Amino acid sequence: MNNPPRLTALVTGGSRGIGAAVAKQLAKDGYSVIFTYVSKPDEANAVAAHIMAEGGEAQAVRLDVSDRAAVPAFFKEHIEGKVELEVLVNNAGITKDGLLVRMKDEDWDRVIGVNLTGAFTCLREAAKIMMKRRSGRIINMVSVVAQMGNAGQANYVAAKAGLVGLTKSASVELAPRGVTVNAVAPGFIETDMTAVLPDAAKAAFLEQIPLKRPGTAEDVAAAVSYLASPGAAYVTGQVLAVNGGLHR
């Protein structure tokens, strides 16, 4: 990679799970990776160190995407005029599960705030930059539950389904400027987020997966890598499901 300065990929929520796998994969693909984290600086630094040990470029920055003032400040400090932002992966996500009749307002607000509003705020800032560059890839991490619904996750499902809608609208608005916007919808993936599910719930999911195994973070990262690649230039407004056949 001696060519012009590396293009940059920004991955939100990159310290672990799918985000960490995506950050590592995009670094392998030749991007200089900036990824954000909130609560796990040690894990974030370990991901950055891993990437750099393999000859890639990575930087971990603390950012709560639900903080409406912090996101534009982050873009000013780290992105605008500093790097060539080609890829944004809106991956930061949280769950606060509970049956809807018992769901607290703050659990609703927090999940919508991170998963949907956070993605919107990052997308808006990135779009301004990518529109000027006449080039860019925005990839939103959604979930199979956005397509299926899921008991106990009304807030998470609503946020992810909202993110599917945001993906489709943004794809239409940004297409004239050469910016594609797609979503990746993972199924049941082995991460910290799914580790907390009761065994019975995990078994029930596994039973329904035609490929008879849970997905890995790397399975999802490969899909993101494709959508960021030159080969996906004509793909926009799509939801790419990576779910072992769980939902068709």
Next chain:
Amino acid sequence: MSVAEKVKEIIVDQLGVSADEVLPEAKFVDDLGADSLDLTELIMAMEEEFGVEIADEDAQKIVKVQDAISYVEAKKG
């Protein structure tokens, strides 16, 4: 550089038109070939350059090159 010159420069840059087309009476859509996304980018570029905020209602009234110049001049007072 005067406000008028700076505005014209932004228009040339954003719309990819030549400077001699950017006459005061030139309309962004009809004469300079701008679409709605171009107009939005133009407004955003002016906001950034002049440090002003242009409300959507005001932006809709900016139809010609002179409208943009007059708007910024009035705002900068």
